[in-house]
Amino acid sequence: MQADDRLDLELHRRVSEGDRQAFEGLYRRYAPAAYGLALRVTGQDSLAQEVVHDAFLALWRAPEAYDPGRGPFRSFFLSLVHHRAVDTVRREERLRKRAERASNLERGTGEDVAEEVVEDAYLSTRRKEVREALRTLPPDQRTVVELAYFGGYTQAMIAEELGIPVGTVKTRTLAAMRKLRRALYRED
Protein backbone atom coordinates (compact mmCIF):
# COMPACT_ATOMS: atom_id res chain seq x y z
CA MET A 1 0.00 0.00 0.00
CA GLN A 2 1.28 3.45 -0.93
CA ALA A 3 1.98 5.99 1.80
CA ASP A 4 -0.65 8.26 0.23
CA ASP A 5 -3.24 5.49 0.46
CA ARG A 6 -2.37 5.05 4.13
CA LEU A 7 -2.77 8.78 4.70
CA ASP A 8 -6.17 8.65 3.01
CA LEU A 9 -7.19 5.76 5.24
CA GLU A 10 -6.20 7.68 8.33
CA LEU A 11 -8.03 10.81 7.20
CA HIS A 12 -11.09 8.74 6.36
CA ARG A 13 -10.99 7.04 9.75
CA ARG A 14 -10.96 10.44 11.43
CA VAL A 15 -13.79 11.70 9.21
CA SER A 16 -15.78 8.67 10.36
CA GLU A 17 -15.36 10.00 13.89
CA GLY A 18 -16.62 13.44 12.88
CA ASP A 19 -13.22 15.17 12.55
CA ARG A 20 -13.72 18.26 10.38
CA GLN A 21 -10.01 18.96 10.00
CA ALA A 22 -9.52 15.51 8.50
CA PHE A 23 -12.47 16.17 6.21
CA GLU A 24 -10.83 19.35 4.97
CA GLY A 25 -7.60 17.41 4.58
CA LEU A 26 -9.40 15.11 2.13
CA TYR A 27 -10.91 18.17 0.44
CA ARG A 28 -7.47 19.69 -0.11
CA ARG A 29 -6.18 16.40 -1.51
CA TYR A 30 -9.06 15.60 -3.83
CA ALA A 31 -11.02 18.76 -4.62
CA PRO A 32 -8.90 19.71 -7.66
CA ALA A 33 -9.10 16.22 -9.16
CA ALA A 34 -12.82 16.01 -8.36
CA TYR A 35 -13.55 19.44 -9.78
CA GLY A 36 -11.50 18.79 -12.92
CA LEU A 37 -13.42 15.55 -13.48
CA ALA A 38 -16.82 17.09 -12.78
CA LEU A 39 -16.04 20.00 -15.07
CA ARG A 40 -15.02 17.64 -17.86
CA VAL A 41 -18.15 15.49 -17.58
CA THR A 42 -20.73 18.22 -17.03
CA GLY A 43 -19.08 20.90 -19.16
CA GLN A 44 -20.45 23.61 -16.89
CA ASP A 45 -18.86 25.33 -13.93
CA SER A 46 -22.08 25.61 -11.93
CA LEU A 47 -22.96 21.94 -12.42
CA ALA A 48 -19.41 20.88 -11.58
CA GLN A 49 -19.56 22.83 -8.33
CA GLU A 50 -22.83 21.14 -7.42
CA VAL A 51 -21.35 17.73 -8.12
CA VAL A 52 -18.25 18.32 -5.98
CA HIS A 53 -20.29 19.96 -3.23
CA ASP A 54 -22.71 17.03 -3.12
CA ALA A 55 -19.95 14.42 -3.26
CA PHE A 56 -18.04 15.88 -0.32
CA LEU A 57 -21.20 16.28 1.74
CA ALA A 58 -22.15 12.70 0.90
CA LEU A 59 -18.77 11.62 2.22
CA TRP A 60 -19.31 13.62 5.41
CA ARG A 61 -22.81 12.23 5.94
CA ALA A 62 -22.05 8.60 5.18
CA PRO A 63 -18.31 7.91 5.48
CA GLU A 64 -19.10 4.25 6.17
CA ALA A 65 -20.02 3.85 2.50
CA TYR A 66 -16.29 3.54 1.83
CA ASP A 67 -15.00 0.08 2.64
CA PRO A 68 -11.17 0.05 2.79
CA GLY A 69 -11.26 -3.63 1.87
CA ARG A 70 -12.53 -2.74 -1.59
CA GLY A 71 -9.66 -0.58 -2.76
CA PRO A 72 -8.05 2.82 -2.31
CA PHE A 73 -10.08 5.74 -1.02
CA ARG A 74 -9.03 7.68 -4.12
CA SER A 75 -10.84 5.22 -6.42
CA PHE A 76 -13.93 5.22 -4.24
CA PHE A 77 -14.22 8.97 -3.99
CA LEU A 78 -13.47 9.81 -7.60
CA SER A 79 -15.93 7.11 -8.67
CA LEU A 80 -18.52 8.79 -6.49
CA VAL A 81 -17.79 12.14 -8.13
CA HIS A 82 -17.96 10.55 -11.56
CA HIS A 83 -21.25 8.85 -10.75
CA ARG A 84 -22.81 12.10 -9.60
CA ALA A 85 -21.44 13.99 -12.60
CA VAL A 86 -22.92 11.49 -15.04
CA ASP A 87 -26.22 11.50 -13.14
CA THR A 88 -26.26 15.28 -13.35
CA VAL A 89 -25.55 15.35 -17.05
CA ARG A 90 -28.27 12.85 -17.78
CA ARG A 91 -30.71 14.63 -15.55
CA GLU A 92 -30.03 17.89 -17.27
CA GLU A 93 -30.60 16.21 -20.63
CA ARG A 94 -27.68 17.96 -22.13
CA LEU A 95 -26.03 14.92 -23.62
CA ARG A 96 -27.18 15.42 -27.16
CA LYS A 97 -26.09 19.04 -27.18
CA ARG A 98 -22.58 18.09 -26.23
CA ALA A 99 -21.73 15.97 -29.25
CA GLU A 100 -19.36 18.60 -30.50
CA ARG A 101 -17.52 18.74 -27.22
CA ALA A 102 -17.36 14.95 -27.05
CA SER A 103 -15.60 14.85 -30.38
CA ASN A 104 -12.90 17.00 -28.87
CA LEU A 105 -12.20 14.72 -25.91
CA GLU A 106 -8.59 14.15 -26.90
CA ARG A 107 -7.49 17.55 -25.71
CA GLY A 108 -7.92 17.16 -21.98
CA THR A 109 -7.01 13.54 -21.41
CA GLY A 110 -3.57 13.78 -22.90
CA GLU A 111 -2.30 17.18 -21.96
CA ASP A 112 -1.83 19.21 -18.85
CA VAL A 113 -4.02 22.20 -19.43
CA ALA A 114 -4.31 23.25 -15.81
CA GLU A 115 -1.34 21.79 -14.06
CA GLU A 116 -0.73 24.84 -11.93
CA VAL A 117 -2.55 22.88 -9.26
CA VAL A 118 -0.17 21.67 -6.60
CA GLU A 119 -0.88 18.04 -5.88
CA ASP A 120 0.81 15.16 -4.16
CA ALA A 121 3.63 13.49 -6.03
CA TYR A 122 1.87 10.17 -5.99
CA LEU A 123 -1.27 11.56 -7.61
CA SER A 124 0.85 13.30 -10.21
CA THR A 125 2.74 10.09 -10.99
CA ARG A 126 -0.46 8.08 -11.11
CA ARG A 127 -1.98 10.66 -13.43
CA LYS A 128 0.86 10.11 -15.91
CA GLU A 129 0.42 6.34 -15.69
CA VAL A 130 -3.30 6.55 -16.35
CA ARG A 131 -2.80 8.82 -19.35
CA GLU A 132 -0.12 6.55 -20.71
CA ALA A 133 -2.38 3.52 -20.27
CA LEU A 134 -5.16 5.29 -22.14
CA ARG A 135 -2.77 6.36 -24.88
CA THR A 136 -1.68 2.78 -25.51
CA LEU A 137 -5.24 1.61 -26.18
CA PRO A 138 -6.23 1.09 -29.81
CA PRO A 139 -8.13 4.24 -30.88
CA ASP A 140 -11.47 2.45 -31.33
CA GLN A 141 -11.28 1.05 -27.80
CA ARG A 142 -10.14 4.32 -26.32
CA THR A 143 -13.00 6.17 -27.96
CA VAL A 144 -15.73 4.00 -26.43
CA VAL A 145 -14.18 4.32 -22.96
CA GLU A 146 -13.87 8.09 -23.26
CA LEU A 147 -17.38 8.57 -24.60
CA ALA A 148 -18.80 6.51 -21.74
CA TYR A 149 -16.63 7.81 -18.93
CA PHE A 150 -16.04 11.44 -19.80
CA GLY A 151 -19.01 11.98 -22.08
CA GLY A 152 -21.60 10.24 -19.92
CA TYR A 153 -22.86 8.30 -22.95
CA THR A 154 -24.64 4.99 -22.57
CA GLN A 155 -23.43 2.14 -24.76
CA ALA A 156 -26.57 2.47 -26.88
CA MET A 157 -25.81 6.14 -27.47
CA ILE A 158 -22.18 5.36 -28.31
CA ALA A 159 -23.35 2.80 -30.86
CA GLU A 160 -25.62 5.40 -32.44
CA GLU A 161 -22.94 8.08 -32.35
CA LEU A 162 -20.31 5.87 -33.97
CA GLY A 163 -22.68 3.97 -36.25
CA ILE A 164 -21.67 0.56 -34.95
CA PRO A 165 -23.63 -2.27 -33.29
CA VAL A 166 -24.07 -2.14 -29.51
CA GLY A 167 -22.39 -5.55 -29.33
CA THR A 168 -19.26 -4.03 -30.83
CA VAL A 169 -19.31 -1.26 -28.23
CA LYS A 170 -19.54 -3.90 -25.49
CA THR A 171 -16.69 -5.93 -26.95
CA ARG A 172 -14.43 -2.89 -27.31
CA THR A 173 -15.30 -1.70 -23.81
CA LEU A 174 -14.41 -5.03 -22.22
CA ALA A 175 -11.16 -5.28 -24.18
CA ALA A 176 -10.22 -1.74 -23.16
CA MET A 177 -11.01 -2.29 -19.49
CA ARG A 178 -9.02 -5.51 -19.39
CA LYS A 179 -6.01 -3.75 -20.95
CA LEU A 180 -6.31 -0.79 -18.61
CA ARG A 181 -6.49 -3.09 -15.62
CA ARG A 182 -3.38 -4.96 -16.73
CA ALA A 183 -1.52 -1.73 -17.42
CA LEU A 184 -2.47 -0.01 -14.18
CA TYR A 185 -2.40 -2.94 -11.80
CA ARG A 186 0.00 -5.31 -13.52
CA GLU A 187 -2.51 -8.13 -13.26
CA ASP A 188 -3.54 -10.89 -15.60
Add this chain to the structure above:
Amino acid sequence: MNEDHDRIEKLLAGYVLLGLSGEDAVEADRLLSEHVPSCPRCRDQVAGFQAVAGDLALAVSPVPPPDLLLPRIRRGVAETPVRRRNRASLVAVAAGVAAIVGLAGLSVQLGGRVSRTEQQRGRLLAAMEALQQPGTSPVSLESQGQTAAGLVEVSGPGLQRMYVIGRDVPMPSLGHVYQLWLGTRGTFVRVEDGAFVPEDGLVLLELTVDTGRYDEILITEERMGDVPANPSHLGHTWHAFLAQPEAA
Protein backbone atom coordinates in the same frame (compact mmCIF):
# COMPACT_ATOMS: atom_id res chain seq x y z
CA MET B 1 -18.86 -21.29 -19.08
CA ASN B 2 -16.12 -19.01 -20.40
CA GLU B 3 -18.46 -17.72 -23.06
CA ASP B 4 -21.00 -16.92 -20.37
CA HIS B 5 -18.38 -15.15 -18.29
CA ASP B 6 -17.41 -13.08 -21.33
CA ARG B 7 -21.01 -11.95 -21.57
CA ILE B 8 -21.11 -11.17 -17.86
CA GLU B 9 -17.80 -9.32 -17.93
CA LYS B 10 -18.95 -7.20 -20.86
CA LEU B 11 -21.90 -6.12 -18.74
CA LEU B 12 -19.69 -5.50 -15.71
CA ALA B 13 -17.26 -3.40 -17.74
CA GLY B 14 -20.15 -1.29 -19.02
CA TYR B 15 -21.61 -1.12 -15.52
CA VAL B 16 -18.54 0.41 -13.88
CA LEU B 17 -18.35 3.01 -16.67
CA LEU B 18 -22.04 3.82 -16.03
CA GLY B 19 -22.67 3.00 -19.66
CA LEU B 20 -25.57 0.57 -19.30
CA SER B 21 -29.21 1.31 -19.93
CA GLY B 22 -32.46 -0.59 -20.41
CA GLU B 23 -32.31 -4.37 -20.20
CA ASP B 24 -28.53 -4.39 -19.84
CA ALA B 25 -28.75 -2.30 -16.67
CA VAL B 26 -31.43 -4.57 -15.23
CA GLU B 27 -29.39 -7.66 -16.09
CA ALA B 28 -26.25 -6.17 -14.53
CA ASP B 29 -28.15 -5.40 -11.32
CA ARG B 30 -29.41 -8.97 -11.26
CA LEU B 31 -25.92 -10.38 -11.80
CA LEU B 32 -24.46 -8.13 -9.11
CA SER B 33 -26.95 -9.36 -6.55
CA GLU B 34 -27.27 -13.00 -7.57
CA HIS B 35 -24.13 -14.15 -9.38
CA VAL B 36 -21.21 -11.89 -8.52
CA PRO B 37 -21.27 -12.32 -4.71
CA SER B 38 -20.73 -16.07 -5.09
CA CYS B 39 -18.33 -15.98 -8.07
CA PRO B 40 -14.70 -15.25 -7.15
CA ARG B 41 -13.80 -14.53 -10.77
CA CYS B 42 -16.53 -11.93 -11.21
CA ARG B 43 -15.96 -10.41 -7.77
CA ASP B 44 -12.33 -9.93 -8.68
CA GLN B 45 -13.21 -8.52 -12.07
CA VAL B 46 -15.70 -6.01 -10.66
CA ALA B 47 -13.18 -4.87 -8.06
CA GLY B 48 -10.50 -4.51 -10.73
CA PHE B 49 -12.77 -2.63 -13.14
CA GLN B 50 -13.97 -0.32 -10.38
CA ALA B 51 -10.38 0.49 -9.47
CA VAL B 52 -9.69 1.31 -13.11
CA ALA B 53 -12.82 3.48 -13.28
CA GLY B 54 -11.66 5.36 -10.19
CA ASP B 55 -8.24 5.95 -11.71
CA LEU B 56 -9.66 7.07 -15.06
CA ALA B 57 -10.68 10.24 -13.26
CA LEU B 58 -6.99 11.10 -13.05
CA ALA B 59 -6.72 11.31 -16.83
CA VAL B 60 -8.38 14.70 -16.53
CA SER B 61 -6.21 17.61 -15.47
CA PRO B 62 -6.92 18.86 -11.93
CA VAL B 63 -8.61 22.23 -11.76
CA PRO B 64 -8.62 24.41 -8.65
CA PRO B 65 -12.21 24.62 -7.43
CA PRO B 66 -13.70 28.12 -7.01
CA ASP B 67 -12.78 29.73 -3.70
CA LEU B 68 -16.42 29.87 -2.65
CA LEU B 69 -16.89 26.13 -2.83
CA LEU B 70 -15.13 25.19 0.41
CA PRO B 71 -17.09 27.72 2.51
CA ARG B 72 -20.31 26.31 1.00
CA ILE B 73 -19.28 22.81 1.91
CA ARG B 74 -18.32 23.95 5.41
CA ARG B 75 -21.83 25.36 5.84
CA GLY B 76 -23.29 22.04 4.72
CA VAL B 77 -21.07 20.20 7.18
CA ALA B 78 -22.09 22.54 10.00
CA GLU B 79 -25.75 21.93 9.21
CA THR B 80 -25.29 18.16 9.29
CA PRO B 81 -25.67 16.79 12.79
CA VAL B 82 -22.64 14.76 13.80
CA ARG B 83 -24.15 11.42 14.51
CA ARG B 84 -22.50 8.75 16.52
CA ARG B 85 -20.17 7.40 13.87
CA ASN B 86 -18.84 3.94 14.04
CA ARG B 87 -17.49 2.03 11.10
CA ALA B 88 -17.75 -1.20 13.04
CA SER B 89 -21.48 -0.91 13.54
CA LEU B 90 -22.31 -3.36 10.80
CA VAL B 91 -21.85 -6.93 11.74
CA ALA B 92 -23.01 -10.44 11.14
CA VAL B 93 -25.84 -12.59 11.87
CA ALA B 94 -28.62 -14.77 10.64
CA ALA B 95 -31.71 -14.46 8.62
CA GLY B 96 -34.77 -16.58 8.62
CA VAL B 97 -37.43 -17.54 11.03
CA ALA B 98 -35.26 -19.06 13.75
CA ALA B 99 -33.43 -15.87 14.50
CA ILE B 100 -32.44 -16.76 18.04
CA VAL B 101 -30.99 -20.09 17.00
CA GLY B 102 -29.37 -18.48 14.02
CA LEU B 103 -27.84 -15.78 16.11
CA ALA B 104 -26.31 -18.23 18.52
CA GLY B 105 -25.05 -20.48 15.79
CA LEU B 106 -23.58 -17.76 13.69
CA SER B 107 -21.84 -16.11 16.57
CA VAL B 108 -19.70 -19.23 16.66
CA GLN B 109 -19.65 -19.96 12.95
CA LEU B 110 -18.57 -16.44 12.09
CA GLY B 111 -16.33 -16.15 15.11
CA GLY B 112 -13.28 -15.13 13.13
CA ARG B 113 -15.12 -12.37 11.38
CA VAL B 114 -17.01 -11.13 14.40
CA SER B 115 -13.97 -11.07 16.61
CA ARG B 116 -12.34 -8.44 14.45
CA THR B 117 -13.42 -5.98 17.07
CA GLU B 118 -14.87 -6.37 20.51
CA GLN B 119 -17.35 -3.69 19.59
CA GLN B 120 -18.86 -5.92 16.94
CA ARG B 121 -19.11 -8.76 19.43
CA GLY B 122 -20.79 -6.40 21.88
CA ARG B 123 -23.46 -5.49 19.35
CA LEU B 124 -24.05 -9.11 18.51
CA LEU B 125 -24.52 -9.99 22.18
CA ALA B 126 -26.79 -6.99 22.67
CA ALA B 127 -29.00 -8.19 19.83
CA MET B 128 -29.13 -11.68 21.33
CA GLU B 129 -29.99 -10.31 24.76
CA ALA B 130 -32.69 -8.14 23.24
CA LEU B 131 -34.30 -11.21 21.73
CA GLN B 132 -34.65 -12.75 25.19
CA GLN B 133 -36.58 -9.82 26.64
CA PRO B 134 -40.32 -10.39 27.17
CA GLY B 135 -42.40 -9.20 24.27
CA THR B 136 -39.44 -8.86 21.91
CA SER B 137 -39.85 -10.59 18.61
CA PRO B 138 -37.93 -10.96 15.37
CA VAL B 139 -39.67 -9.96 12.16
CA SER B 140 -38.46 -11.28 8.81
CA LEU B 141 -38.28 -8.62 6.14
CA GLU B 142 -39.54 -9.73 2.78
CA SER B 143 -37.31 -8.95 -0.17
CA GLN B 144 -39.12 -7.25 -3.01
CA GLY B 145 -36.22 -7.80 -5.40
CA GLN B 146 -34.74 -10.89 -6.99
CA THR B 147 -32.48 -11.76 -4.13
CA ALA B 148 -32.25 -14.56 -1.64
CA ALA B 149 -30.72 -12.30 0.97
CA GLY B 150 -32.51 -12.17 4.30
CA LEU B 151 -32.99 -9.41 6.82
CA VAL B 152 -34.58 -9.64 10.25
CA GLU B 153 -35.76 -6.81 12.47
CA VAL B 154 -35.71 -7.20 16.23
CA SER B 155 -37.60 -4.90 18.56
CA GLY B 156 -39.91 -5.01 21.53
CA PRO B 157 -42.01 -2.88 23.85
CA GLY B 158 -39.89 -0.80 26.19
CA LEU B 159 -36.70 -1.75 24.36
CA GLN B 160 -36.39 1.71 22.75
CA ARG B 161 -33.97 0.06 20.38
CA MET B 162 -34.14 -2.00 17.27
CA TYR B 163 -31.71 -4.22 15.42
CA VAL B 164 -31.63 -5.03 11.73
CA ILE B 165 -29.77 -8.21 11.07
CA GLY B 166 -28.94 -9.78 7.74
CA ARG B 167 -26.66 -11.91 5.66
CA ASP B 168 -26.01 -12.32 1.94
CA VAL B 169 -27.21 -8.75 1.53
CA PRO B 170 -26.02 -7.46 -1.86
CA MET B 171 -24.16 -4.19 -2.11
CA PRO B 172 -26.41 -1.32 -3.16
CA SER B 173 -25.86 0.16 -6.61
CA LEU B 174 -22.78 2.28 -7.14
CA GLY B 175 -23.13 5.60 -5.29
CA HIS B 176 -26.09 4.37 -3.24
CA VAL B 177 -26.67 3.21 0.33
CA TYR B 178 -29.53 1.40 2.00
CA GLN B 179 -31.92 3.51 4.05
CA LEU B 180 -34.25 2.38 6.80
CA TRP B 181 -37.79 3.76 7.05
CA LEU B 182 -40.54 3.27 9.63
CA GLY B 183 -44.15 3.68 8.67
CA THR B 184 -47.60 4.21 10.06
CA ARG B 185 -50.59 3.51 7.83
CA GLY B 186 -48.46 3.62 4.72
CA THR B 187 -46.69 6.89 5.52
CA PHE B 188 -42.96 6.45 6.08
CA VAL B 189 -40.42 8.53 7.95
CA ARG B 190 -36.70 8.24 7.37
CA VAL B 191 -34.82 6.79 10.33
CA GLU B 192 -31.97 9.05 11.40
CA ASP B 193 -28.70 7.08 11.27
CA GLY B 194 -30.58 4.44 9.31
CA ALA B 195 -28.32 4.55 6.25
CA PHE B 196 -26.04 1.56 5.88
CA VAL B 197 -24.09 -0.67 3.54
CA PRO B 198 -23.42 -4.37 4.13
CA GLU B 199 -19.96 -5.54 4.99
CA ASP B 200 -19.18 -8.76 3.13
CA GLY B 201 -22.92 -9.19 2.80
CA LEU B 202 -23.46 -8.96 6.54
CA VAL B 203 -25.50 -6.39 8.44
CA LEU B 204 -26.14 -5.64 12.10
CA LEU B 205 -27.65 -2.25 12.62
CA GLU B 206 -28.45 -1.01 16.11
CA LEU B 207 -30.73 2.02 16.33
CA THR B 208 -32.27 3.93 19.20
CA VAL B 209 -35.90 4.18 18.20
CA ASP B 210 -39.29 3.36 19.69
CA THR B 211 -40.81 0.99 17.15
CA GLY B 212 -44.06 0.85 19.14
CA ARG B 213 -45.17 3.95 17.26
CA TYR B 214 -44.93 2.29 13.88
CA ASP B 215 -46.52 -0.65 12.11
CA GLU B 216 -44.25 -1.08 9.07
CA ILE B 217 -40.55 -1.20 8.31
CA LEU B 218 -39.03 -0.55 4.90
CA ILE B 219 -35.49 -0.58 3.54
CA THR B 220 -34.77 1.10 0.21
CA GLU B 221 -31.77 2.12 -1.90
CA GLU B 222 -31.08 5.84 -1.85
CA ARG B 223 -28.34 7.99 -3.31
CA MET B 224 -25.40 8.22 -0.95
CA GLY B 225 -25.45 11.46 1.03
CA ASP B 226 -29.00 12.37 0.09
CA VAL B 227 -31.55 13.10 2.79
CA PRO B 228 -34.71 11.91 1.03
CA ALA B 229 -38.13 12.83 2.37
CA ASN B 230 -39.78 9.77 0.84
CA PRO B 231 -38.65 6.25 -0.07
CA SER B 232 -37.44 5.90 -3.64
CA HIS B 233 -38.65 2.29 -4.08
CA LEU B 234 -35.82 1.79 -6.58
CA GLY B 235 -33.34 -1.08 -6.50
CA HIS B 236 -33.47 -3.65 -3.72
CA THR B 237 -36.17 -3.13 -1.12
CA TRP B 238 -37.25 -5.05 1.96
CA HIS B 239 -40.52 -4.67 3.80
CA ALA B 240 -42.35 -6.08 6.79
CA PHE B 241 -45.29 -5.29 9.03
CA LEU B 242 -44.26 -4.92 12.65
CA ALA B 243 -46.02 -6.91 15.32
CA GLN B 244 -48.20 -4.70 17.48
CA PRO B 245 -47.61 -5.01 21.23
CA GLU B 246 -50.15 -7.20 22.93
CA ALA B 247 -52.69 -5.45 25.10
CA ALA B 248 -51.90 -5.74 28.80
